[in-house]
Amino acid sequence: MAKKRERLQVIHDILRVIRDNRNKVKPTHLLYKSNLSHQMMKDYLNELQEKGFIEQTKEGNNKFFMLTDKGFNYLNEYQVVTSFLESFGLE
């Protein structure tokens, strides 16, 4: 059985999906790519919006999620964060 992803990894995966889709992704596509249940994804998206990593936009009847500058910064810092945690034995 696959090891449960760490919270940090899940956040990274969600943000990476949005970035890799030219910074604009529909919720259904995100659900498919993120490999999470609907409720879990909803909880993560709410948290990410509250913390300012992503923002929601509307085009007609369609909703999209986009990364904020803070979200882009998180992706850049992610490798540094995981390297720091691993090398200093903090995982």
Next chain:
Amino acid sequence: MALPDKYLFLPDYWFFGLDSIFEFTFFLITLAICFKAYKVYKLSHNHNAKYFWYGFSLISLSYFIKSLTNLSAHSVIRGHGFTPAVAKDTLLYFAWGYYAYLILIMIGLLFISFIALQNPNRRTRYLVALLVIALSFQSYHKVLNYYVTTTIFLLIICYHYLKSYQAKKSKNTLLVGAGFGCLLLGHLTFALMETHILYYVTGHLLELLAYLMLLMNLLMVTWYTKKHGKKA
């Protein structure tokens, strides 16, 4: 409150003031680690990163206080000579600075050893912290108490890094473990400083080596990873 039993150690003239430079360097390095740990904690909300941040912030503060009091005391003695009048004021001032250094570095290492102990619950943490502080205040042989306590914490921390290295075979973890190992050796060397100035100097050199290793790991993690986009 009783003052430390051995709170004024005057190194030989040639090392006078140099010890303050060493300690200020340790302050800068530990401050850098503390700052990075804070940033990592803010991004990851990892509890171990929080303890690491708390630990290094206290250790950094301890070195700042020690270097400041050392430098001030040495400046006064250099300027006025070691007369009885100077001795009385300097000793008191130095004693409190040194006492603060002992307490802060002990609690700082305690926080880092919480990581090694795999996050004991809140009650256990508070109980251990209270015990450490109470023993420090009540102990007559405060300096001896400090060296025994910090040696235990450093042994726990070194063992944690040894286990981490055995599990993941990460060179970075080995470097950090070696750094804390040098810190342990430095502490043990300082315990003998009353017998010969060489131990005092060697202790500083070992601590410098320790913190340079930790700094090297920090730089590898930060700059290498940013430059190459992969883990150091």
